[in-house]
Amino acid sequence: MHFSLISLFPEAFNALLENGVIAGAYKKGLFQVSHHNPRDFVTSNYKSVDDEPYGGGDGMVMSYEPLKSAIAAAKAQNPRAKIVYLSPAGSPWSAKQAETYAKQKQDLILIAGRYAGIDQRIVHQYVDEEISIGDYVVSGGELPAMILMDSILRHLPGVLGNLHSAKQDSFQAKLLEAPSFTRPEHTEGLSVPKTLLSGHHGKISQWRMSLQLLLTMQRRPDLLRPEQLSLEQQKLCKVFWQSTPEKERKLLGLEERFPWQES
Numbered sequence: 001m002h003f004s005l006i007s008l009f010p011e012a013f014n015a016l017l018e019n020g021v022i023a024g025a026y027k028k029g030l031f032q033v034s035h036h037n038p039r040d041f042v043t044s045n046y047k048s049v050d051d052e053p054y055g056g057g058d059g060m061v062m063s064y065e066p067l068k069s070a071i072a073a074a075k076a077q078n079p080r081a082k083i084v085y086l087s088p089a090g091s092p093w094s095a096k097q098a099e100t101y102a103k104q105k106q107d108l109i110l111i112a113g114r115y116a117g118i119d120q121r122i123v124h125q126y127v128d129e130e131i132s133i134g135d136y137v138v139s140g141g142e143l144p145a146m147i148l149m150d151s152i153l154r155h156l157p158g159v160l161g162n163l164h165s166a167k168q169d170s171f172q173a174k175l176l177e178a179p180s181f182t183r184p185e186h187t188e189g190l191s192v193p194k195t196l197l198s199g200h201h202g203k204i205s206q207w208r209m210s211l212q213l214l215l216t217m218q219r220r221p222d223l224l225r226p227e228q229l230s231l232e233q234q235k236l237c238k239v240f241w242q243s244t245p246e247k248e249r250k251l252l253g254l255e256e257r258f259p260w261q262e263s
Contacts, residue, residue: 001105001156002032003149004074004081006067007112008049010035012142022150025159034077038062041069050115059116067111067122074109081107083128085118086141086148090130093148102155110148112141174223176215178208179252193248210240214254 005013017026017033025031038049042065050060071083101108111118111127123130133144153159181192195207214237216224229237241249 001102001152002034002078002081002107004034004036004078004107004109005112005145006036006038006070006074006109007140007142007145008037008039008114009112009140009142010037012140013146016146016150021160022153025153025156028158030156030158031153034074036070036074038066038070041066041073053116057116061116062113062118064119064121067118068126071109071111071122071126078107078109081109083109083111083126084148085111085123085127085130086113086133086144087117087123087130088132088135088137090132093131093133093151095151098148098151099155101152105156110141110145112145114140174216175212176220178211178215190251193244193252206236207240210236211252211254213237214240215252218255 007013013033013035016022026033039047042049049063049066051063053059053061074081075083111122131144131148133147138144181196185192185197193207195203198204213224213229213233217226226234244252
């Protein structure tokens with residue numbers, strides 16, 4: 001995959017490209033990155049890339065011409081790339097989209113806006129898709145662009161040590177992940193749940209699935225509600241709740257009261 005990054009602060013992407021598994025994949029050449037700074041296409045002495053919005057309003061708006069030139073340079077380098085603008089007005093980004101982009105090895109031109117946004121004519125004429133990473137505002141599009149890149153790249157073969165790890169991440173099956181534990185087995189009066197120490201892979205798998213279902217219903221009812229469970233899932237949750245001591249349920253982050261608690 002090739003990511004063409006249109007940003008006034010290309011150095012911001014070093015946080016992603018020089019650290020962790022993504023940095024390792026970048027060094028291996030598993031994906032490519034090019035930078036196109038709109039400021040490099042300004043001919044005036046002041047190198048101004050923004051201007052006051054027509055009609056008034058707070059903040060400045062990134063100007064049309066520098067962005068147009070940066071997009072043209074990126075397109076000349078990669079004609080088949082899809083142009084994405086990171087915007088609060090975009091469609092919500094999801095794990096499913098990330099996996100789809102990775103499978104298609106879709107090359108992307110990512111526009112990271114700044115200030116009070118970009119000239120709408122750029123969006124109208126050049127942008128193929130607007131994407132939002134959540135219902136909040138950040139200072140620029142660099143962080144959202146890195147989040148989008150990271151979530152896609154995790155699905156490329158060779159980026160993670162085990163591609164199966166990406167399949168087990170939260171939200172891949174619209175379920176939160178079960179909590180994890182490591183050594184020591186006992187510390188400060190808290191112990192690793194006995195099921196995880198049993199060595200019985202079938203029981204461990206059921207334990208994790210039950211916990212994923214319960215945690216998702218509790219914390220993300222927008223993803224899963226009790227009435228959406230199958231009969232088998234209902235049984236799993238009820239058995240888990242009735243067989244798990246209250247102290248362990250609290251350790252796992254489950255509320256004291258829950259539909260699956262014994263009456």
